[in-house]
Amino acid sequence: xxxxxxxxxxxxxxxxxxxxxxxxxxxxxxxxxxxxxxxxxxxxxxxxxxxxxxxxxxxxxxxxxxxxxxxxxxxxxxxxxxxxxxxxxxxxxxxxxxxxxxxxxxxxxxxxxxxxxxxxxxxxxxxxxxxxxxxxxxxxxxxxxxxxxxxxxxxxxxxxxxxxxxxxxxxxxxxxxxxxxxxxxxxxxxxxxxxxxxxxxxxxxxxxxxxxxxxxxxxxxxxxxxxxxxxxxxxxxxxxxxxxxxxxxxxxxxxxxxxxxxxxxxxxxxxxxxxxxxxxxxxxxxxxxxxxxxxxxxxxxxxxxxxxxxxxxxxxxxxxxxxxxxxxxxxxxxxxxxxxx
Amino acid sequence: xxxxxxxxxxxxxxxxxxxxxxxxxxxxxxxxxxxxxxxxxxxxxxxxxxxxxxxxxxxxxxxxxxxxxxxxxxxxxxxxxxxxxxxxxxxxxxxxxxxxxxxxxxxxxxxxxxxxxxxxxxxxxxxxxxxxxxxxxxxxxxxxxxxxxxxxxxxxxxxxxxxxxxxxxxxxxxxxxxxxxxxxxxxxxxxxxxxxxxxxxxxxxxxxxxxxxxxxxxxxxxxxxxxxxxxxxxxxxxxxxxxxxxxxxxxxxxxxxxxxxxxxxxxxxxxxxxxxxxxxxxxxxxxxxxxxxxxxxxxxxxxxxxxxxxxxxxxxxxxxxxxxxxxxxxxxxxxxxxxxx
Numbered sequence: 001x002x003x004x005x006x007x008x009x010x011x012x013x014x015x016x017x018x019x020x021x022x023x024x025x026x027x028x029x030x031x032x033x034x035x036x037x038x039x040x041x042x043x044x045x046x047x048x049x050x051x052x053x054x055x056x057x058x059x060x061x062x063x064x065x066x067x068x069x070x071x072x073x074x075x076x077x078x079x080x081x082x083x084x085x086x087x088x089x090x091x092x093x094x095x096x097x098x099x100x101x102x103x104x105x106x107x108x109x110x111x112x113x114x115x116x117x118x119x120x121x122x123x124x125x126x127x128x129x130x131x132x133x134x135x136x137x138x139x140x141x142x143x144x145x146x147x148x149x150x151x152x153x154x155x156x157x158x159x160x161x162x163x164x165x166x167x168x169x170x171x172x173x174x175x176x177x178x179x180x181x182x183x184x185x186x187x188x189x190x191x192x193x194x195x196x197x198x199x200x201x202x203x204x205x206x207x208x209x210x211x212x213x214x215x216x217x218x219x220x221x222x223x224x225x226x227x228x229x230x231x232x233x234x235x236x237x238x239x240x241x242x243x244x245x246x247x248x249x250x251x252x253x254x255x256x257x258x259x260x261x262x263x264x265x266x267x268x269x270x271x272x273x274x275x276x277x278x279x280x281x282x283x284x285x286x287x288x289x290x291x292x293x294x295x296x297x298x299x300x301x302x303x304x305x306x307x308x309x310x311x312x313x314x315x316x317x318x319x320x321x322x323x324x325x326x327x328x329x330x331x332x333x334x335x336x337x338x339x340x341x
Numbered sequence: 342x343x344x345x346x347x348x349x350x351x352x353x354x355x356x357x358x359x360x361x362x363x364x365x366x367x368x369x370x371x372x373x374x375x376x377x378x379x380x381x382x383x384x385x386x387x388x389x390x391x392x393x394x395x396x397x398x399x400x401x402x403x404x405x406x407x408x409x410x411x412x413x414x415x416x417x418x419x420x421x422x423x424x425x426x427x428x429x430x431x432x433x434x435x436x437x438x439x440x441x442x443x444x445x446x447x448x449x450x451x452x453x454x455x456x457x458x459x460x461x462x463x464x465x466x467x468x469x470x471x472x473x474x475x476x477x478x479x480x481x482x483x484x485x486x487x488x489x490x491x492x493x494x495x496x497x498x499x500x501x502x503x504x505x506x507x508x509x510x511x512x513x514x515x516x517x518x519x520x521x522x523x524x525x526x527x528x529x530x531x532x533x534x535x536x537x538x539x540x541x542x543x544x545x546x547x548x549x550x551x552x553x554x555x556x557x558x559x560x561x562x563x564x565x566x567x568x569x570x571x572x573x574x575x576x577x578x579x580x581x582x583x584x585x586x587x588x589x590x591x592x593x594x595x596x597x598x599x600x601x602x603x604x605x606x607x608x609x610x611x612x613x614x615x616x617x618x619x620x621x622x623x624x625x626x627x628x629x630x631x632x633x634x635x636x637x638x639x640x641x642x643x644x645x646x647x648x649x650x651x652x653x654x655x656x657x658x659x660x661x662x663x664x665x666x667x668x669x670x671x672x673x674x675x676x677x678x679x680x681x682x
Contacts, residue, residue, distance in 0.1 A: 004470040005421065009445045011471050052660055080346065081530060089430040090654035091450050095533060099652075099665045104350045104530035106458060107652075107667075109432050109450040117447060121462065128469030129345040130352050148656075189422060189445035192436060311440075311448075313431035315489075319393055324440045326448075 204241020545582020
């Protein structure tokens, strides 16, 4: 049997599951950002014709999955599994969206690393032969997250300069077996890493050590160098966390010149979002529209995507706990033709 | 290649991953129930020498995993992956427990179906060749769940007769490849099912349709009959939900004489828990101590375990939503000797 696990944390996807399609539905503010022409749908307001922000968030996730399926010319009942999660308590957005689709459903929670977690499990399901077509989606909504995790939205609390802006957006990805395109070659499942950061307004710095840990493990396990990738893309460290990661990488003599972060690609400099974007929707609305699209235009690029998550809750902060982080990584490569199975 | 997916929702585990060991740590009330002699550790009070119930819950999960590893003569760093979840917002119990172990970690949320979801994914990781040794754990704590999901614990709200008692307990299972013992042969991944029940004090009835849906799909996909199993065991329907499921099964001409529910096995009749036990810890402290243990004593039995989850949140109830349910099923069989791979 082929080797499928290498090193301490990494998997090899021999069959190279393919990202067959993706779609992103975003809020009005994201729709004014630098990727505005790449999104499939921009909400005209944060309610999206619903009577609560939570219901708007569900509709956003539902639409993103429907659009991704449509682009791959697939019907909803042709998904073997749907994997998803979000930031809301009891992941209600994903659960209620799954109710609409009626596909076999696995609910995930990895905070903002949920998309990466879902993509890895989608890759395992396909590469392992347990399915042909798996949807992976994650989303966040600024207003639902803000009132659940921070302050009542109407209170208008002043945000610190290290704080990031939770993205209103949902991204869905349809992973399928063997096609030409953006294909998954390896994955690295992250460990929970905690350097003792306690500032809930600086989650980027809390997550940076987890990103380092997973990127380092990935390179060690696969025997690759950071320079083998055209881009190494973290999920949502934001400006502050991204600087922390560059510092940490320099300390370990890892080159960081190809490093970037999804949280730096959502908003323009004039949009007053302080440290950049974050949230389960952040990498979900950036990976496809920004990076996979570039792979299609200039084939043969290699990417490493390390989705990052801060595993705190308001309650753990109140009880004096520090903020543990996690990062899950996936290596993507442009590959022509059928899989090697 | 061998067929690994059958029918619409089911998987075949050709290599039959084995439940190598399990352990259960429970609260004082569970420690007075009918399974008291089967638990590995009974807390003397609900705080477990910690300064908050939440920290007690983490300690409980940590101890259950450590004990399961010890029983299989394994060290913590010999787990290829740890999969887990719980009822608390942002699954902080599982996240903070994973911080202790430092194993590659995948956080899950399937409400009280989380153990079944974790076991299915553990089976896929092992059967697919991505690892040899996977921990799956889930837990709940009566006092943390009560104050988060219902009312302040000190308020002493009178409970309705249909309400279930959230278990204080954690169960951990170590899944490994090819050994004699309790082995996983099939799994059925559930769909989100909603019959419109809105009473958050009767979650058993809200989950019963999902249990029916998954059990029926399992039997159709595998071509088996309900009578092929010595037991069909639901996760935490409780007395009321269990009666609903029996009624629903009778309507479909499915025999229910081998049907039982983990929620009926935790507390004695004199313990005043109304409709029985529930919570992520419910099936986790019953499946091993009650059912897998019986398989060891009288080998060759076949079990179907359908872990059930109610996918609501207090917020969805406040916003007038009904309660969607989900159930994930796993078929276990006593099997001697090496796997067939």
